[in-house]
Amino acid sequence: MKKIILFADTGIDDAIALIYALTHPEIDLTAVVAGYGNTDRDRSARNAAYLLKLAGRTDIPVIAGSTLPLSGETPVFFPEIHGEEGLGPISPPMSQEPFQRRTNFTKLFQLIKQHPDELTIVTVGRCTSLAIAWYLSPEVMKLVKETYIMGGAFLEPGNVTEVAEANFYGDPQAADFVCQNAPGLTIIPLNVTRDALLTPALVDFIDTRADTPLQQVIKPILDFYYEAYQQLEPGIEGTPQHDLAAVIAALEIPGMFSYVSKQVKVEDEDGYAEGLSIADFRPGVEECTGTGCARVAASMDIGAFTANVLDILTRD
Template sequence: MYNILLFTDSGVDDSLALMYALLHPELNVVGVVTGYGNITKKQAINNTAYLLKLAGREDIPIIAGSTGPLSGELATFYPEIHGPEGLGPIRPPEDLGEVKVYDINKILEIVKQYANNLVIVGVGRQTDLAIPLILYGREAFESVNAIYIMGGAFLVPGNVTAEAEANFYADPIAANQVLEKARNVFLHPLNITNKAIIPPNVIDYLAENSRSPFKDLIKPVYDYYFEAYKKNVPGIPGAPLHDVITLSALVNPNLVKYLPRRVRIELFGGARGKSMADFRPKPEPEPEATLDWIGMEADIPAFIEDFTRVFMDSSKAGEYNSAVP
């Protein structure tokens, strides 16, 4: 069992990642930090509260994140990709009741409560993950076992600019702070997440057969996301779930192959948000403590199977294997 503190910005793939985490029998979500990113901070909090309510997990604390990047720039949102509320065409009900929201000090409280028994998973912008490190230094996450991040693009094109991935581009200062100060960081860049495509027929099958509390959300949320991807990447066979594979890699240690390298983020200019590492056969030596683990390859069929098993019980997963090509 992994205790996880999830940092998210509640777009489509972030929301599916939260659903995955709530459903997975080996994941215990002990808090959700939610701020700006694909949508506004307020919308992100509402989405998180809605999904927790559907799962019957309103006991999980929601921690309010930031409203924009450390640079003070206005945040850019992507309703054309994630929908006006971040859940594709779905709008959370307005009668959620009073949602209790904690401030950022709750992060440190949770880290202390689960000392040496906690994994941080950051699938959104890195701003909220960086703030405790900026305020308190490396000691803030010293007792955290590992940090799993979705972000970056190494030796492949970016998805916001020619070289930069969205999470790192939105707040490169924060991303660089996290990678410089945090330890035991596992990165899941576009190298592997672009390939983490769940085929539409799998989604159709889950929409009919899933027993999860999210059954009615899976297809409309995915379809909206897929339609946006088809406009940006003509011919793509399905929508990549960048954030879900980051969680899947945690509970399936053989899913992703990692390469240890020190990673830095370009902060300004035309290459802003570019993730950089030395991939030469003999890279410049770096202190072992500064090395990050870069995901370079992933077993995508195993990921699809894992995704299916999580979104419906294991007995149904066997039925899926014979029913869906």
């Protein structure tokens, strides 16, 4: 059983990752840390709480994370991609008020201390909350077993600028800090996750098996997401499940991903290259070891990914 704390900015792809984690029989979802990103922090936390309620798992705590990047700049949200409330056409019938003015990492640190060397952190949003946790209590964070991040783009264009992927671009200072300081780090970048597509036909199939309130939100939010992606990338065959790929990576399914070990830096200065993820892929460069060295996913078995997703998301 894999104990996971999910750091999310709960928009549509985060929601699918969360639904997968809640459904998978080998994942013990220990907590959700919800921060800004696809939507604001309070909506992000509310959306996570709503999905947990649909799953009958209100025992899982939702921890209110960061509201701003480390730079203090006002974040930009994406209602045209994730909807006004962050879940496409769905307006969760829950208030955001319980999460307002509630940034507090005490519960996170308590959980980590209760399960030393057992917890896996999977970060599928901005790296801000994770970086803050390291700034506040590095000794506690060293008790985390391993960390997976969805972020960056290597040897491929970004998705918010010509060179930058959204999670790293949204807080490059936090991303750079985590990449250079978090031990046991695995990065699942855009150049791998953009091929993790769920086509409308696959979504329709999942919907034919949807017999729980949690499963029944999958089709409406992914249909909304697909229409948004048709504007972003006309003709794309489905919706990229960036965040879901990172959760699946944490399960270490044999053969699902291939990796290289690289020192990763993130450009955090204002300018053309802001948010650029940097690693040395030149031939003959030796792989690195130790702190500041990350496993970077280089490829994914798309057939195995699709089969696994269909298996989990159509379970009774």
